[in-house]
Amino acid sequence: MAMLSRVADSLYWMSRYLERTEHTARLLDVTQHQLIDVDITASQQRWHRLWQALHYNEAMAGSREPAPIVELFTADSHYPDSLVASITAARENARQVREHISSEMWEQINRLYLDIRQQVQGHHWKQATHRFYGMVKAGSHLFQGITDATMIHDEGWNFIQMGRALERANNTASLLHSHLGILQSASDEQGVHHAEWVALLKMCSAFEAYCKVHTPEVTPPRMIQFVVYDAVFPRSIRFCADSIHAATIAIDAKHTRGHGQRVQRVAGKFQAMLEYGGVDDQLATLAHNIVQVQAGCSQIGAALHEVHIDYAVDSTLSN
């Protein structure tokens, strides 16, 4: 049976919003729990980078103090980029397509939503923030595992993979962008910035994996190589590009009309950029490359939307 565009769109956004929930939780968690050992200036800079990575809108929210902003990003359901708003959007998209996901998937995302709501409404999360963010991350991982284990790996599943990989690539690019300063200026004073680099790796959930490949000796070039270009680390942008490309091929294979190849071409170009890039002086070109990644993500998202979801009516009629 053909898949309704609306259903594909909801699966895609369910997946994106859940990934965003997890990303927000991880950033807030790492920033708060690395702060203990740094001085006041470094602390301010770190908060500043976090707000930048999360696209904090000061005009809209009006605060400059860390504590209220952390609360905003965690618990304010009216703030569109908050953790609680993201999980609500993810769950609402899932609710729209309950018939198309497995009941185990629905139960997990619904449970995660209810748990977060309960923690936030009762202000319990503040008593043990680390545990709270950990619960959110684990809930998201569990959902992904359940999805792989219980849902048919058909077109809908590929839209889910696509949403997650695109969101992750985009989030990682934003994160690197907000850390350009400490990555580029600091190559001569390693001791000072070491803690920041470790924090950055942790925000990408990459520290342990990095150590296995490169030992704990952290240097910006190696970090970039790992977080952007590594072929087998599942949170690298390169890895995401591979997933996106594979998903577009699988989605297009279902379609006889051939109009979907535009998405595949854009995704293929993006994948090639990451597979064959990364050999030059990465630090010098990092800013440029990040912009390229962000542009690529938004092109793929737009192409997907225009070809499969909100296409013009006469574009698909043969007569």
Added chain:
Amino acid sequence: MHNDNFLAQYVLDGAWDEMCRPDGSARNHYVELMRRMQHITPQELQQRQQVADDTFLAQGVTFTVYGHEAGTEKIFPFDLIPRIITDREWRRVEQGLTQRITALNMFLHDIYHDEHILNDGIVPRDLVYSCRHYRREMRGVNVPQGIYINVTGSDLIRLPNGEFVVLEDNLRVPSGVSYMLVNRQMSKQVFPQLFDHYNVQAVEQYGQMLLSTLRSLAPHTSEPNIVLLTPGSYNSAYFEHTYLARQMGIQLVEGRDLVVHNNTVYMRTTSGLQKVDVIYRRIDDDFIDPLVFRTDSVLGVPGLMHAYRAGNVAIANALGTGVADDKALYAYVPAMIKYYSGQEPIINNVETYLLSERSQRQYVLDNLASLVVKAVGESGGYGMLIGPQSTAAQRSEFATRISQDPRGYIAQPTLQLSRAPCIIDGQLEARHVDLRPYILYGDRVTIVPGGLTRVALTRGSLVVNSSQGGGSKDTWVLYADKE
């Protein structure tokens, strides 16, 4: 284990009792059920009830309650004890409903074409034209196979003498059939042996029958693309929409999934537009096409009415069927049956006072305390005054409303609905019930044996609607040889 006390709370009154004769002995078809009930302890009953409730909740068999916070989902209370109907009783209901639905369909065709029944003065023209659900847009439209009411559910009640009468017809988008189906699954699980003992006619074929009915509306296509159009997940009957779509293996679509191009309806899929041949719509006329009906509707499909009039898509039920289940026109259904078939109605109406008639209005205003007043355009148990249970203030409010808008109301005597045994706190108690059979009309009229028995779970209450504290139970129509 023998439970002598299980009938201690079971009190008979003036209403017809489904299980007991007036002397308290069990009717023949309830003897075995009663015998088995004696051997089940209240604890056991409560356990089985808990299993049923948990299963419904886990399966998401819920409905949405309006007027509460968005997304308040509740289970429709399920009573374990089946309501049993004999083959003989059922055959008469089946014949009566077939006769009635056939006449109502002829009436719809007539008023949207030649108006014979109006010209002959059988039904007042005013009453038809003043009906909110009369659709001028349907004048002269030829619907597929000439069938307007493909899926209906008429509400039957049983008078104190045991006679089935029709309380109202639901000819627009009747709901509840999914509960009939899940109730059957549940009673088979809860009372497997009892179910085996009784020779019960099956209902599980409903999905297949509905699909055949819908297919028959697209006779020129061998593989018609049939979809179920839902208002979306916030609708109170969303569970039913998803359930039926799954049973039939068809797409569940929302208005925004459909587009009309060159008077043809398509659905948006990830691989392009796909033509739609038949729409089983679970959305009211008012909302179905913002270009023709309510312009503020975001649930419908712009241009759908044009595609429909062009004959490029079948819609079940047809538009404009609500005129025939208007509560004031209801009073004329027996006359319609005589007019179109020349036969006497097999199932009678409930006596109904038309408040637009001066003499009847006066009688009603003088006797509000003993009558039931209903708003003609409302359903679901809303907009009702039940005289004997009303306060003076409510009666005077209704008297004012009636005087201001006599066409908007009808009145009926307060009827004692029949009562059937229900489990209340581990004991059997009698509660008022009605019966909504589901009637399909494609190539011919077919009715699944039984239907949905709704129960007013509050002691003494006569309101069976789910939105007003009602519940439901499985309905067993027996085969002839077991009577």
